[in-house]
Amino acid sequence: MVKQLYYEDVEIGIEIPSQTRVTTTRQLVMYAGAEDDYYEGHYDHLFATQMGMKGVFNHGWLIAAFLAKIVTDWKGDEGSFKYFRIQYRAPTFPGEPIICKGKVVDKYLKDGEHLIECEVWAEDEKGNRNTTGKVVLSLPSRSDRRDG
């Protein structure tokens, strides 16, 4: 379904197509159930405001999932995640756009695998990065391709 990306197609500096997400409190409740994470800051307004937040805030792992999705949608089915690091620099809130972006910062061969390193991040409408991360992917190579 997704066009397959090959190691040879990737150049350092190219951008991963961005996606903009906006969560709702309903999605946070769905996510809490799906991840089995019932920390009150994600659904209890009073609890969140007593923490000093302006209201319930998005799960860090949910933003991580949005960042992972721009990569999985781009890489095709055959590539695989080797490493993922996500740093939560500022909380994000339902109703506010989360613009997920990424770019390729390195590519190399290691232990027979064709690896690429990407920087990924989520920013708000003003361009402030609230979540930053790094992904290492293993991609298929056209030289490994077998016909038939």
Next chain:
Amino acid sequence: MIGKEVGHRVTEIEKGAIKKFARAIDDPNPLWQDEEYAKRTKWGGIIAPPTFIAYCKTELPQLNLPLKRLLHGEDEIEYYLPIRPGDVISSVCKIVDIYEKKGKSGPMIFTVLETTHTNQAGQLVARNRISIIAY
């Protein structure tokens, strides 16, 4: 405290749990939920999306810190094998680091927990580290 095992959990991975997770993150990729589609890929069947590893967490240990608020600072995951429906994932969590930093409003204590996940065949599936900030 450092090096101490603080949690252990065995999670049976149901296809429905992966589907529910994919729906919650609003990711319709058929690789996470369409068996017929997934069979034709190199994976040979459904696999879980990359951040599904969060589902296999152990209970957060009681850290007994003299601070009220907790925040999630960072996650780091090393992947070795995909998680598949039917897997039985055994997750062992230990404390790998604790350190203090001065924050704007007082001390902040960082606790780093590392969880190692293995499947029913004893193969390493993933290792993840989470950094929790108490302040």
